[in-house]
Amino acid sequence: MTFSILAAAKTAAPKTAPRPATDPLADLRYWWDASVAWINSHWLQIGIAIGAGLAIYFILSMIRRFALKRAQSAPGEFTLTDIVGRVIHKTKSVVLAIVAIRAVAGYAQPPAVIMQLIQTIFTIAVVLQVAIWVREIILGLIQRRASDGHNETLVNAMGIIRLLISVALFAIATIVILDNMGVNVTGLVAGLGIGGIAIGLAAQGIFSDLFAALSIIFDRPFRNGETIKWDTTTATVERVGLKSTRLRSINGELLIVSNTNLLSKEISNFAHLHRRRITFAIGVIYQTTPAMLRDLPALLEEQVKASGHEFIRSSFVTFGPSSLDFELLFDVYSEDYQVVTAARTDVAIRLFEAMAAAGYEFAYPTQTTFTSAPDGTMIMPYPESPEPKARTAKAAKPA
Template sequence: MTVTIPTAAPTAAAKAARAKTDAATSNPLADMRDWWDSSVAWVNSHWLEIGIAVALGLVIYVLLSMIRRIALRRAQAAPGEFTLTDIVGRVIHKTKSLVLAIIAVRLVAGYAQPPALFMQAIHFAFTVAVVLQAAIWAREIILGLIQRRAAEGHNETLSNAMGIIRLLISVALFAVAAIVILDNMGVNVTGLVAGLGIGGIAIGLAAQGIFSDLFASLSIIFDRPFRVGETIKYDTSTATVERIGLKSTRLRSINGELLVISNTNLLAKEITNYAHLHRRRVTFMIGVVYQTTPTMLRDLPALLEEQVNAAGHAFVRSSFVAFGPSSLDFELLFDVFSDDYDVVTAARTDVAIRLFEAMTAAGYSFAYPTQTTFTAAPDGRMILPYAESVTMKAPDPADG
């Protein structure tokens, strides 16, 4: 009679010890021999599928290469530099032949039913190639769009900054590509991402001022609130933009001083750009004396409008606004259709002279600050000098 003695299931510690013993006693040469034998067996049993897969892979590779060549030729034949077609051509030019070959292999690999080790190697190569190629494509597209923006505005600052912009974009894109590749390999990238985030925060805090001005410069370049050569009003200064740098912008004030303002401070305040004014409004305050008759006051707005129209400008309105301390005040508004400030000043001078001539000819008197003094006797009677319109008080016989 055979007696079977039950045995306890191996514990987790026993399994770990056994796996450690097997790993220590494994022979790399034997493993390679096993791999070679399995590969030979796979080739012998699937030689027809392998041949068909190789033929299909070559056809796919040739087709992809032809498509790349045709698209590149058409893109390069298009006129212009830094156009969208030119950017597409640059992206196609950066497509590597090795990537096309790996894509072709990945597409036909499943048909040949390769061993698991072969399939894992093909999948790994495909992932690395596609991710790196996507990073290269993204870099070329971003840099192409930035250079296109610089070419449109003939921006010297952006052209000079392309070196550091290319470096920053390349580092960022390939860092993301490396994280994606490691994650597909099964590596836990949580700690790496956290470390990169902490390092980025530390670098950002250390160079906060530099990065702040750099991004402000890029904001000025892309948003274009003003350009070189335009006249702007910043805070209380009116100046012409001479140069937009990576850290600061240089302005030439109307008095000739050179103002150097950091880009961050420049964008922190309200900016008035006079270059985009298709029309400029001119305001005149005109004061006439209180002796002006009501009829002349009613006729004054029409006279002002007539002179503005005669000068060739757009009349807006003219009206009585206030009883001043020594004048009756009228307001005149008209528009000059020009963005050149010199033209506007010349128009304002021309209209002012026309108004002076017309109002003087019509009998209007311009007011200016005056004071009138009346002299009276102890009894309240007016004595010379006095205004003619003042009625003298009759003498009292009781006064002798």
């Protein structure tokens, strides 16, 4: 930081003797002499820089304290304000001090070796602090997206997620620091890339199930306690784990399905259904008159509306093998499956009573057998009674 008011107070650093390059003791003596000469010739600038640095550190500390207090006083958990508070809380006082020193170091005109040392420490501190900030932001956004800080799976996964994010960020931070120090990091980057690929291939199944678990947490296709249909299985979700999900089937069995396999097939979630559609297939006998067939859809609609549910449609479907088939569809507006089953039973009984009172007969599978003679003519499937023949012969006798 440059202070224009005191620019006139600056003086050139005194020239020192050429640095010996062989003896370590001579090197130490050289740096000592250079530092003493710098302090003697720039004591005013050094004092002003120290005061300005303390002022900067105090201001930065006050800003951090004020911002942290405002963030912590905001209501809600895992909100954007809460995430900002966590980031501010992770700001180290040592980093603020190093920033203040770096801000005023140029004004004091230190020797090149001291300036280089300050610059190196400043780079390391800032890069590591930025890595910590980014980690807290990512973790906060993950928990915010999950919208349930007490999710058991998320709590179990956060340790692994924090480890993976920390390793990735601090590896990048190390590369940045080494690159700023003039180290050739090409080989290091290549080695990390190859190592990451090897680890990924070796733990492919584990990472696949882990990311599937995170997908379930963030996308929320279902939650604990909800009933779902997976493939051909209807079950209730008991717990979502890092590797597998536990389902309790309607028959009572405990199903343990890997998260990757679970998400690879279609899932039907029966929770939060505001309405459920019920379908009835109704078959009447072929002896039903055409007039009764025309009246049947209206009768079905009347009974559905009388039960208080929403009628969708009722129509003739097809000529069945043993029946004339009709279809009835109606909706029940309830999330409680017990209410839905009770409504289905009520409508079915109403339909049975109304159709029986109107003279309709329900069809059931029947079969008729016809017998033919060797010449192909139809004959009775049973022998005729001999009684009619006896009457005919008696009637033919003369009186």
